[in-house]
Amino acid sequence: MADETAARLRPPARIIAVVVLTYLAGILDIAVGVLLVLARYDAGVERDGEQLTVTLLGSALILIGLLTIAMASGLTRARNSARIFVTVLMALSLTASVLDVVREPGAVWSALVGAIVPIAVILVLWTGRGARYFRQARRERPEPSA
Helix, strand or coil: CHHHHHHHCCCCHHHHHHHHHHHHHHHHHHHHHHHHHHHCCCHHHHHHCCHHHHHHHHHHHHHHHHHHHHHHHHHHCCCHHHHHHHHHHHHHHHHHHHHHHHHCHHHHHHHHHHHHHHHHHHHHHHCHHHHHHHHHHHHHCCCCCC
16 A cells, blocks of 8 residues: 555655765765775774774765665655655764864865755755655555554
C-alpha cells in the first residue's frame, strides 16, 4: 500500500537534487572513513600510538555514510524521519563551516562555499515544494492498523 502512494506521488526536481547531494555526502563519508582506517598504518600514526583513535573515527565515518545513504533513499519516499536526519546532518555541516571561520579567520571564502550546500538543502526540505511534497505524502500514507 505504501508503494502505491510512492508511485502516485513523484518528488519534485528540487528534492531529487537534495537526494543526489545526500548520496554524494554519504559516499564521501564512506571514502574518507576508508582512508582513515587505512591511515592507521601510517608511520606517524603508529609512532604516536593513535591507531585505535584513527580506526574508530574511520569506522564511525563509514557508518555515518551508510546511514546517510539510507536516509537519501528515505527522502525519495517522503519519509519525515529521513528529512529530519538529513536536516541534522546539514546543520552539523553548517556548524563545522562556522567553526572553521572561528578557528581560521582567513578561511571565510571556503567556509562560505561550505555553508551554501547545507543551507540550500535545509531550505529545499522545509520550504516551498519540498515541504508540500512531505505534507502531501503524510496525508496520503495509510494509517497503521493496531
